[in-house]
Amino acid sequence: MSVDQSETVTPRHRGVPYLGRTLTYVRAPMTMMRDQYDRYGPVSELDFIGRRWTVLLGPDACSEALLNRDKAFANQDGWGYLVGPFFDRGLMLLDFEEHHRHRRIMQAAFTRDRLENYTAALQPAVTAGLDTWIPQRDFRAYPALKDLTLDLATQIFMGGADLASPDADRLNQAFIDCVQSATALVRLDLPGTRWRRALRGRRLLEDFLRRHIAAKRARQDDDLFSVLCHLTTEDGERFSDDDIVNHMIFLLMAAHDTSTITVSTIMRYLGQHPEWQERCRDEAMLLTQNPSLSELDSLTSLDLVLKECLRLVPPVPVLARKTVKATEVQGRHIPAGRLVAVMMHLQHHMDELWPEPSRFDPERFAEHRRDDKVHRHAWEPFGGGVHKCLGMFFAGAEIKTIVLHLLRRFEWTVAPDYATPMNYTSLPFPQDGQPVDLRPLAPRPGRPTP
Ligand code: HEM
Numbered sequence: 001m002s003v004d005q006s007e008t009v010t011p012r013h014r015g016v017p018y019l020g021r022t023l024t025y026v027r028a029p030m031t032m033m034r035d036q037y038d039r040y041g042p043v044s045e046l047d048f049i050g051r052r053w054t055v056l057l058g059p060d061a062c063s064e065a066l067l068n069r070d071k072a073f074a075n076q077d078g079w080g081y082l083v084g085p086f087f088d089r090g091l092m093l094l095d096f097e098e099h100h101r102h103r104r105i106m107q108a109a110f111t112r113d114r115l116e117n118y119t120a121a122l123q124p125a126v127t128a129g130l131d132t133w134i135p136q137r138d139f140r141a142y143p144a145l146k147d148l149t150l151d152l153a154t155q156i157f158m159g160g161a162d163l164a165s166p167d168a169d170r171l172n173q174a175f176i177d178c179v180q181s182a183t184a185l186v187r188l189d190l191p192g193t194r195w196r197r198a199l200r201g202r203r204l205l206e207d208f209l210r211r212h213i214a215a216k217r218a219r220q221d222d223d224l225f226s227v228l229c230h231l232t233t234e235d236g237e238r239f240s241d242d243d244i245v246n247h248m249i250f251l252l253m254a255a256h257d258t259s260t261i262t263v264s265t266i267m268r269y270l271g272q273h274p275e276w277q278e279r280c281r282d283e284a285m286l287l288t289q290n291p292s293l294s295e296l297d298s299l300t301s302l303d304l305v306l307k308e309c310l311r312l313v314p315p316v317p318v319l320a321r322k323t324v325k326a327t328e329v330q331g332r333h334i335p336a337g338r339l340v341a342v343m344m345h346l347q348h349h350m351d352e353l354w355p356e357p358s359r360f361d362p363e364r365f366a367e368h369r370r371d372d373k374v375h376r377h378a379w380e381p382f383g384g385g386v387h388k389c390l391g392m393f394f395a396g397a398e399i400k401t402i403v404l405h406l407l408r409r410f411e412w413t414v415a416p417d418y419a420t421p422m423n424y425t426s427l428p429f430p431q432d433g434q435p436v437d438l439r440p441l442a443p444r445p446g447r448p449t450p
Contacts, residue, residue, distance in 0.1 A: 010054065010332045012045035020047020026424050029317065033057055033346040043332035050187070051081065053339045056329060059347045059377035064329045065321055065340060066377075066384040071096065072327035073340060075387060078320035081339055086178035086202045089243070090250020092387060099386065105237055106247065106390060109227045115393055116293050117222040118156050122401045123290035125155040130405055135440050139412070140433030142264045145402070146172070149260045152398065153252055158212070159223030171208065174201030175256055178249075179426050202249070209245045224251065251391070257427045258315040259395055263402050264434045265309040269360045270403075271414030271436045276305060276362060281407040285447075296400045304362035306399060307372075310381035312360065315427055317345035319383060344380050353378045412436040 013036060015021050024032040025048070036044055042061035045054050056062050065073050074095045079087070087093055094102055108114075129148040133139075150172050181198035189196050209225075216229045225248055232238045239247065270277040279301045287295045319342040326336045334340065349357045353374050354364070364371035372379040382389035389395070414436050421431040 010043055010045055010334070011040040012052075013040065013047075015047055020049075020052075022047075022049050029345060029424050030349055033343050034349075037346060042330050043334070048341065051339050053341045054323075054329075054334050055341045055343060057343050057346050058350070059353070059375045059380075061330050062342045062344050062347060062380070063377040063384060065342050066319070066380075066387070068385055070325075070327055072323050072325050072334075072336075073321040074324045075099070075321060077322035078339060081322070082320055083178070083181055086181055086198050087250045087253060088202075089246035090254075091247060091390065092250060092254070101237065102239075102243070102247075103386070103390065105231050105233055105239060106228070108231050108233070109224060110390055110394060112293070114222075114227065115397055118224070118394060119293045119296065119397045119401065120290070121156050121222065122152060122398060125152050126401050126405045130409060133410075133438070135410060135438040137437050138435050139438035141267045141436050141438075142260070142430050142434040145260045145263050145267075146256075148402065149256055149263075149398075150175075153256055155223070156398075157224040157248070157252060157255070159216075159221050159226055167208070170204060174204045175253055177201035178205070179253060179257055181426075205249050205252075206245055209248050210241070213241050213244060224248075254389075255391055255395070255398070257429070259398050259402075261313065261315045261427065261429055262306070262309060262395070262399050264430060265313045265420075266305060266399070266403055267406070267412065267436055268414055268418075268420055268430075268434055269309060269312075270305065271412045272416050272418070273360060274413065276301070276360075277407070277411065280305060280403070281411075281447075284404045284407040287404065291401075291404065293397055296397055296404070299400055299404065301362070302400055302403060304365050306396065306403075307365040307379070308360060308362040311348045311354075311372075311379055312358075313422070313428060314345055314348055314381040316381070316383070317424075317428060318343050344383070347375075347378055347380070407441075409441055410438055411441050412438045 013021060015024070021032055021036070036046065036055060037057040042058040043054065043056060045052060047053070056065055076084075076093050076095050079093050084093065091099070091102055091106060126148070129151050133144060150168065154168065154171075177194070177197040178201045181194055186193045187195055189199055212225070213229065216226045220226060220230050225244075228239060228244050228247060270280065280299070283299050283301055287298070321340040321342060323334055323336050323338045323340060327334050347353060351357050354371060363369060377384065382392045420434060422428045423431045
């Protein structure tokens with residue numbers, strides 16, 4: 001079909017030189033994305049941290065890039081521009097044949113059997129982590145959850161690899177430095193910059209993992225690090241030491257921040273909607289002390305809440321790509337070598353797709369409604385296509401386990417008119433640490449005890 005040439009000229013938003021719309025995005029991403037979409041449609045251009053980007057908005061444009069039928073969109077140089085030196089050669093930064101090969105090997109680390117093992121290990125680790133939580137009026141949930149998920153990563157991913165506390169603190173800081181590099185304005189190894197801190201963080205993580213590889217190869221355990229060291233496909237393919245270091249660093253990052261922000265969002269909304277908190281708690285109380293994966297599957301209300309929280313605050317709101325050849329999206333031309341921002345966040349909030357999109361309404365995902373079916377790609381917190389999140393079932397198990405144990409021990413409230421001040425300089429996080437009024441769970445008539 002011939003395309004009208006006038007339609008293929010992609011509109012460009014001209015903003016402040018170098019910064020373009022960076023600051024507008026960081027301050028109010030939803031306003032910026034909606035404005036860009038309303039003015040220019042689903043495919044447009046803008047400047048962002050020093051480069052010209054093509055921006056895809058809305059489910060049709062975003063899914064075209066993710067499904068990538070003509071293999072024009074590559075991850076390595078897209079994500080590479082934002083976080084390349086720090087997450088180099090992680091699965092998400094590989095492309096095409098090589099990506100396919102590595103994903104095939106890694107898939108075996110996320111089978112149902114493996115997930116059962118990780119889930120079993122999660123239970124005592126979460127319980128021990130929550131033992132340190134002290135209920136108080138102004139409890140900052142986000143930093144507490146960040147510590148907890150780091151401990152879980154050490155247990156489940158590393159098998160507790162002799163991590164003394166100063167090591168754990170340094171590792172935690174190293175992750176944070178690497179992730180925060182994404183939106184650094186100065187992208188050079190200069191003193192005092194975020195970029196330099198992130199490079200240092202990457203080296204620290206590499207040294208740490210390399211020190212432990214020989215021991216992990218020598219014995220077979222159930223932690224992810226050990227599993228990656230022993231995976232072999234039917235064709236005899238396995239990961240080299242370098243692969244393992246690169247994949248572990250990426251996996252730790254992929255799992256850590258995403259799960260933390262999701263549980264933090266859940267705590268906010270359950271704190272503001274006590275009827276949902278009670279409903280989730282009623283189901284949580286019915287499970288055994290250390291629930292299996294199948295038991296977690298029976299937490300239907302929590303499942304609805306999780307989906308709704310991932311819609312409201314997707315932990316990875318924008319995906320990065322670079323075109324390796326010229327292509328077209330929604331009839332608009334995109335030249336080769338162009339950075340592309342796939343802004344899935346907007347479609348989670350479009351009133352063309354969702355009734356009252358800013359309202360917390362988990363029921364919209366219930367079978368009798370399934371509002372998400374309005375469009376195949378209306379809800380895509382885990383991405384789509386060949387790079388779709390490999391850890392999404394692990395994430396579900398981890399998040400549900402944490403919330404389940406929270407519900408059994410504590411009750412909490414958040415003022416109904418409170419709105420979390422989100423920081424979008426890297427993956428989104430609550431600037432104020434997500435305060436909640438946390439109390440020990442009080443006995444109530446009709447409420448079963450855990
Ligand atoms: C709520 C939690 C999570 C969310 C919302 C999330 C989201 C995403 C998204 C959007 C992508 C696609 C990136 C792209 O297309 O460029 C992705 C990729 C990935 N995620 Fe997750 N993730 C989560 C948790 C996890 C966890 C817990 C793990 C590991 C245990 C994990 C491992 C991965 C991996 C390995 C990839 C790369 C897949 C590939 O490129 O083939 N994620 N994730």
